[in-house]
Amino acid sequence: MNETKRFNIKDINEAKSKALITEAAQLLRAGQTVAFPTETVYGLGADATNSEAVARIFQAKGRPQDNPLIAHVATKEQLKKLVTEIPDYVDKLIEKFSPGPITYVLPSNGACVDNVTAGLSTIGVRIPDHPIAIELLKACNVPIAAPSANLSGKPSPTSADHVWQDLNGRIAGIVDGGPTGVGVESTVVDCTQKIPIILRPGGVTREELENTVGPVMMDPALVDISENEKPRAPGMKYTHYAPEVPLWIIDGPLERMQEVINEQRKIGNRVGVLLSSASYPQIQADNKWILGDHIQEIASKLYDGLRYYKQSDVDIIICESFPDEGLGQAVMNRLRKAASVHLK
Numbered sequence: 001m002n003e004t005k006r007f008n009i010k011d012i013n014e015a016k017s018k019a020l021i022t023e024a025a026q027l028l029r030a031g032q033t034v035a036f037p038t039e040t041v042y043g044l045g046a047d048a049t050n051s052e053a054v055a056r057i058f059q060a061k062g063r064p065q066d067n068p069l070i071a072h073v074a075t076k077e078q079l080k081k082l083v084t085e086i087p088d089y090v091d092k093l094i095e096k097f098s099p100g101p102i103t104y105v106l107p108s109n110g111a112c113v114d115n116v117t118a119g120l121s122t123i124g125v126r127i128p129d130h131p132i133a134i135e136l137l138k139a140c141n142v143p144i145a146a147p148s149a150n151l152s153g154k155p156s157p158t159s160a161d162h163v164w165q166d167l168n169g170r171i172a173g174i175v176d177g178g179p180t181g182v183g184v185e186s187t188v189v190d191c192t193q194k195i196p197i198i199l200r201p202g203g204v205t206r207e208e209l210e211n212t213v214g215p216v217m218m219d220p221a222l223v224d225i226s227e228n229e230k231p232r233a234p235g236m237k238y239t240h241y242a243p244e245v246p247l248w249i250i251d252g253p254l255e256r257m258q259e260v261i262n263e264q265r266k267i268g269n270r271v272g273v274l275l276s277s278a279s280y281p282q283i284q285a286d287n288k289w290i291l292g293d294h295i296q297e298i299a300s301k302l303y304d305g306l307r308y309y310k311q312s313d314v315d316i317i318i319c320e321s322f323p324d325e326g327l328g329q330a331v332m333n334r335l336r337k338a339a340s341v342h343l344k
Contacts, residue, residue: 005173006160012131021132024175025139028053032172033060035149035163036136038128040101040182040203041156041303042163043072043146044171045136051113054145058115060170063152068118069145070103070186071125074137079125082143084109089213090191096212099129101186101203116145126186132177148185149174153242155306155338158183162307183300184330190219198222201329203299222333243306245272247317248341254282257320260343261285264316272314274305279320287314295327302331306338 007020024034031053033046044061046053048071058065073079076094080086083106086094090104108123117123125143128134137144148156149163149171157163160176167174187202189209197217198206209216250257261271261283272287276298280290289305291298309317319335322328336342 002169004164004168004171006164007173007175009132009175009177012135018135021135021175022139024173025136027172028136028140028144029142031056033057034173034175035157035160035167035171036133036146036175037130037160037177037180038072038133038146039099039130039180040128040185041158041180042149042160042174043128043133043144044149044163044167045072045144045146047140048112048116048143048145051115054113054115056171057145057147060167061147061150061152063147065115066118067147068120068124069116069147070188071112071116071123071143072128072133072137072146073125073143074127074134076127078143079104079127082109082111082123082125083107087191087194089196092213093189093191093196093209094127097204097208099127099134101129101182102126103186103188103200103202105188105190105192105199107192112143112145122190122192124188130177130180132175136175155243155303156185158300158303162303165307165310181300183302183304184327184334187330189216201333203327203330205326206329207326242338242340243317244310245314245316246340247306247319247335247338248343249319249321249335249339251321251342251344254279254320256343257318258283261318264318269315270313272309272312272317274302274317274319276320276322285318287312295322295331298322299327299331302334 009017033056035044046057103124103126105122105124150157151166158180182203185202187204188200190197199219264271270286273285277293291301324332
């Protein structure tokens with residue numbers, strides 16, 4: 001494939017931007033792959049009704065075939081056309097959180113091809129909360145399957161530059177809409193049971209869900225999923241979000257983190273660290289990246305930090321842990337997936 005075409009969208013209301021979105025949609029309808037911004041991370045889109053187009057996603061990313069994809073649509077009416085039934089509590093969730101960073105796993109009616117669902121009887125569907133994504137989906141007028149637009153296993157992209165670094169020459173186009181907002185992927189909720197089950201924590205927290213529909217469970221496979229088991233949602237089974245060098249997570253006081261850093265430096269390793277703003281002045285290392293003041297900012301900058309160390313001359317990355325609650329559940333889920341060592 002030739003160099004990937006880049007569509008720079010400054011203002012979706014401008015005639016030039018509308019024309020670029022139409023051109024990107026034409027590529028998607030022709031069976032090509034195009035990356036585009038959402039409120040969470042950049043997605044790599046393909047026509048979810050075209051098996052050859054969807055296969056190009058797996059080829060470009062190097063993604064395992066048993067890892068299902070999420071179908072993106074522009075409206076609730078389009079969402080309903082992909083599933084056989086929607087429980088009453090899902091209507092409440094859609095009313096509250098969609099468009100937004102939440103994916104509903106529901107019984108599939110077969111409208112999307114099998115390599116979107118990885119052969120499962122269910123499909124994950126969401127309505128993204130990003131004006132460019134919505135305009136692109138409307139222009140396509142078909143559901144668009146879209147995992148994160150990165151090489152499989154690497155940190156998800158929160159900018160078009162991240163996508164370019166991973167996938168230039170592998171995909172037809174990138175719609176550049178600037179940096180994303182949430183920074184971690186959508187919350188994936190199994191809505192096939194009487195009580196909703198979180199399969200992947202993300203931009204909508206368990207507490208927010210429970211405030212809307214009552215009790216919500218966490219899937220046990222968030223802790224462990226066997227090699228022979230098919231994942232029911234993206235991000236459940238395989239190593240994800242990993243940087244170029246080993247990542248260690250350190251629980252406990254910052255003094256312990258500094259001890260681990262000192263031990264690594266004694267054996268000749270250059271150490272990069274990921275820290276909150278409050279912890280930053282208390283830690284000495286070869287390179288430091290500030291994630292932010294609060295958990296929303298930490299979530300939005302996490303993948304930026306992991307990718308920063310791709311270009312930085314360090315041998316190991318050490319990250320402090322964060323409270324495993326609210327949006328912190330999503331942050332810690334991504335860190336655990338990316339880490340080679342977690343010192344508790």
